[in-house]
Amino acid sequence: MSVQNFPAATIVGYPRIGRHRELKKAVEAFWKGTANRSELDAQVAEVQKVNLARLTELGLNADYAIPASFSHYDQVLDTLRLVNAVPSRFADALDERGILPLEGYFDLARGTQDQPALEMTKWFDTNYHYLVPEVGAQTSFELNPEELFAQLDIAKEQGVRVRPQIVGPITFLALAKAEDGTAPDFEPLSRLDDLLAVYEELLTQLTERGMQWVQFDEPALVADHQHIDAARLSELVSSTYGRLSAHSRRPALFVTSPYGDLAQNLEPLAQSGIEALHVDSVSADYSDRLQQLAEQNGLHLVVGAVSGRNIWRTDLRQTLKELEGLKGISIATSTSLQHVPHDLNLEESLREDLKSWLAFADQKVVEVLTLARAVLEGEDAVAAEIATASDALAQREKSEGVRVQAIRERVQEVTAQSGAFERPTTSERQQAQAFLNLPQIPTTTIGSFPQTSDIRKQRAAFRAGTITESEFDGFLREEIASVIALQEEIGLDVLVHGEAERNDMVQYFAENFEGFDTTVHGWVQSYGSRCTRPSILWGDVKRSGEGLEGSAFTVPWISYADSLTEKPVKGMLTGPVTILAWSFVRDDQPRVETAHQVALALADEIADLEKAGIKIIQVDEPALRELLPLRAAEQPEYLKWSVGSFRLATSQVADSTQIHTHLCYSEFNEVFEAIDGLNADVTSIEAARSRLELLEDLPATFDRGIGPGVWDIHSPRVPSVEKIRSLLEQAVDSVAPDHLWSNPDCGLKTRGYEETRASLVNLVEATRAVREQVAKK
Numbered sequence: 001m002s003v004q005n006f007p008a009a010t011i012v013g014y015p016r017i018g019r020h021r022e023l024k025k026a027v028e029a030f031w032k033g034t035a036n037r038s039e040l041d042a043q044v045a046e047v048q049k050v051n052l053a054r055l056t057e058l059g060l061n062a063d064y065a066i067p068a069s070f071s072h073y074d075q076v077l078d079t080l081r082l083v084n085a086v087p088s089r090f091a092d093a094l095d096e097r098g099i100l101p102l103e104g105y106f107d108l109a110r111g112t113q114d115q116p117a118l119e120m121t122k123w124f125d126t127n128y129h130y131l132v133p134e135v136g137a138q139t140s141f142e143l144n145p146e147e148l149f150a151q152l153d154i155a156k157e158q159g160v161r162v163r164p165q166i167v168g169p170i171t172f173l174a175l176a177k178a179e180d181g182t183a184p185d186f187e188p189l190s191r192l193d194d195l196l197a198v199y200e201e202l203l204t205q206l207t208e209r210g211m212q213w214v215q216f217d218e219p220a221l222v223a224d225h226q227h228i229d230a231a232r233l234s235e236l237v238s239s240t241y242g243r244l245s246a247h248s249r250r251p252a253l254f255v256t257s258p259y260g261d262l263a264q265n266l267e268p269l270a271q272s273g274i275e276a277l278h279v280d281s282v283s284a285d286y287s288d289r290l291q292q293l294a295e296q297n298g299l300h301l302v303v304g305a306v307s308g309r310n311i312w313r314t315d316l317r318q319t320l321k322e323l324e325g326l327k328g329i330s331i332a333t334s335t336s337l338q339h340v341p342h343d344l345n346l347e348e349s350l351r352e353d354l355k356s357w358l359a360f361a362d363q364k365v366v367e368v369l370t371l372a373r374a375v376l377e378g379e380d381a382v383a384a385e386i387a388t389a390s391d392a393l394a395q396r397e398k399s400e401g402v403r404v405q406a407i408r409e410r411v412q413e414v415t416a417q418s419g420a421f422e423r424p425t426t427s428e429r430q431q432a433q434a435f436l437n438l439p440q441i442p443t444t445t446i447g448s449f450p451q452t453s454d455i456r457k458q459r460a461a462f463r464a465g466t467i468t469e470s471e472f473d474g475f476l477r478e479e480i481a482s483v484i485a486l487q488e489e490i491g492l493d494v495l496v497h498g499e500a501e502r503n504d505m506v507q508y509f510a511e512n513f514e515g516f517d518t519t520v521h522g523w524v525q526s527y528g529s530r531c532t533r534p535s536i537l538w539g540d541v542k543r544s545g546e547g548l549e550g551s552a553f554t555v556p557w558i559s560y561a562d563s564l565t566e567k568p569v570k571g572m573l574t575g576p577v578t579i580l581a582w583s584f585v586r587d588d589q590p591r592v593e594t595a596h597q598v599a600l601a602l603a604d605e606i607a608d609l610e611k612a613g614i615k616i617i618q619v620d621e622p623a624l625r626e627l628l629p630l631r632a633a634e635q636p637e638y639l640k641w642s643v644g645s646f647r648l649a650t651s652q653v654a655d656s657t658q659i660h661t662h663l664c665y666s667e668f669n670e671v672f673e674a675i676d677g678l679n680a681d682v683t684s685i686e687a688a689r690s691r692l693e694l695l696e697d698l699p700a701t702f703d704r705g706i707g708p709g710v711w712d713i714h715s716p717r718v719p720s721v722e723k724i725r726s727l728l729e730q731a732v733d734s735v736a737p738d739h740l741w742s743n744p745d746c747g748l749k750t751r752g753y754e755e756t757r758a759s760l761v762n763l764v765e766a767t768r769a770v771r772e773q774v775a776k777k
């Protein structure tokens with residue numbers, strides 16, 4: 001095999017949603033039936049072409065410098081489709097050739113009338129969600145390269161030689177779950193040999209198409225896995241990449257390891273026979289090991305030195321210092337750029353000084369190119385770029401609001417007080433909360449009600465200035481009144497105001513806190529067609545308004561809702577960890593300091609809610625699990641500060657105030673201890689998609705309310721009374737009826753009113769039935 005040189009500059013992956021979220025619009029129109037397949041194909045081809053043109057124009061124009069990283073929905077699902085590993089419950093999604101077509105691909109992602117979607121969970125420690133493959137002893141693997149080849153063809157038409165990018169075989173199986181009905185000790189990784197045969201076939205076919213390089217992403221190698229022994233994983237690395245390298249007809253192999261440190265897998269991977277290795281030198285400190293890798297014969301080192309995860313401008317001088325003496329290496333991003341928005345230049349209204357501290361995907365591509373040039377030609381060749389970066393970062397350090405002495409002093413004072421993180425025991429609180437008079441298995445929702453197109457239109461009109469603030473206010477009040485009326489009619493026990501005033505559960509807080517800025521086009525894919533616009537947390541945080549405590553902003557809406565009903569209305573806040581996890585957070589101080597500032601601002605809001613007579617307050621922490629470090633050794637410290645911030649926000653309330661929290665999107669089994677540590681009175685948790693499996697791991701000591709979601713709101717299906725009933729009956733087996741709550745597994749903002757009403761009616765009916773059943777026992 002003759003190896004064409006690896007490009008000096010590259011990226012691990014690029015955003016695929018399109019500069020103006022064209023992908024979202026295209027697939028959603030296809031799902032709705034307002035666009036047909038050929039319209040969809042044309043639109044997604046256009047997104048790919050625009051991206052290729054942009055990357056080439058930025059200077060990423062060497063052969064194989066651009067990965068074929070487009071995806072219609074998710075890269076793990078793409079790989080599932082590539083190897084046709086369709087779970088048997090989705091046999092209907094296959095076409096007459098027995099192959100998964102695009103329509104079937106969407107069925108797995110979104111569920112059908114008969115089958116819930118594949119489970120969705122966090123992609124490593126990011127806010128991106130992948131679909132979990134289900135692999136069993138009988139799962140057949142067969143190469144289906146249609147979509148991959150289509151991408152290569154689109155690039156070829158543009159005259160660009162892209163490099164195929166595929167989730168590596170180890171990561172694919174490490175992230176899979178055992179298909180239902182397999183033996184209890186079955187592990188997806190036991191199918192590795194069968195899967196590798198398909199990867200070999202792929203290598204052959206890529207060679208036939210003249211491909212010189214292929215990229216396999218193996219982030220699973222930087223994490224510890226609960227069910228996979230570390231030594232065994234290292235052996236699998238050797239054998240897998242030894243085998244693929246030994247394949248006779250193949251392109252050169254480029255393996256990436258984003259999100260962390262390869263640790264014990266570094267040696268086996270570097271020695272396996274692959275031609276190029278990417279390491280993430282932003283999340284991990286490789287220091288001296290880089291020199292060794294750079295000198296290893298036959299292995300080309302690709303250093304991921306520009307963060308693919310944050311939006312801060314790279315300190316070029318500092319980075320070059322770390323790369324000093326490394327010869328013949330390539331420069332890359334640390335991870336795919338799918339975690340950052342497309343282009344800072346789209347932000348026309350962002351403050352110029354803040355802008356000068358930032359780099360989005362396109363700016364990071366330029367940083368990679370600049371660093372690569374410095375490696376090749378010496379630092380002098382990019383002296384001007386280095387100086388500009390250093391100046392901007394020096395400005396940032398002394399800019400107003402970045403460090404506010406009074407905020408810092410207050411945080412120090414409060415956190416030093418004994419009891420700042422403590423509440424009385426749960427039994428005292430349970431007694432004090434008895435006045436709420438809730439029935440057994442109370443019904444509630446998670447907070448948001450459907451964000452109708454009407455709400456979005458009114459918000460847009462308000463932003464554009466075509467309606468006044470008081471008109472918008474009036475509209476929101478009507479909306480709240482109708483949400484309250486609907487919940488009363490359905491017969492829910494604990495009501496919510498519906499969150500119509502919030503565009504997004506984090507951005508809304510960012511807009512009401514100092515130290516944050518928001519973007520207009522800074523969209524990042526969360527999953528499938530869902531995108532979020534993370535706010536930028538750049539300075540010290542407090543509530544906006546006079547003084548150190550600032551002023552209340554959720555209280556007017558929640559107390560208005562409260563005034564309309566006799567039933568309790570839950571106040572709704574986003575927790576400190578989630579605000580951090582879903583924003584781009586300053587990188588100039590430890591996260592715990594930032595988290596404490598946010599927690600204190602939330603504590604101020606909670607105090608104001610209590611003063612306004614709100615008896616139940618929910619502090620959502622859906623991202624609690626997301627920031628959990630990938631290596632077990634680093635987890636306790638994280639859990640300490642994250643749980644601590646939640647407690648700092650929620651501990652100063654009266655015993656009689658019931659604190660709820662809500663967690664979703666993740667496997668929480670591993671962090672039950674931390675969930676207990678949050679010390680909330682009630683926890684609602686996503687469980688419907690994973691069929692309540694998590695309750696089996698609930699520790700017997702968990703003396704708190706728990707609401708396992710009994711309606712999977714990510715799927716467009718209305719759950720039947722029988723289905724909800726059976727989930728609740730299952731739940732009563734592991735949870736005392738006095739602790740059980742009945743609720744959907746997340747907010748309803750993405751759902752429509754028709755399905756919401758139907759589902760909640762079923763939820764209330766099913767709960768009443770189980771309640772009666774329990775009472776008879």
Ligand code: MET
Nearest residue numbers: 446447448620622747748
């Ligand atoms: C992603 S968790 C969402 C919680 C929020 N209260 C909502 O209902 O939308």
Ligand SMILES: [Zn+2]
Nearest residue numbers: 622664746747
């Ligand atoms: Zn949720």
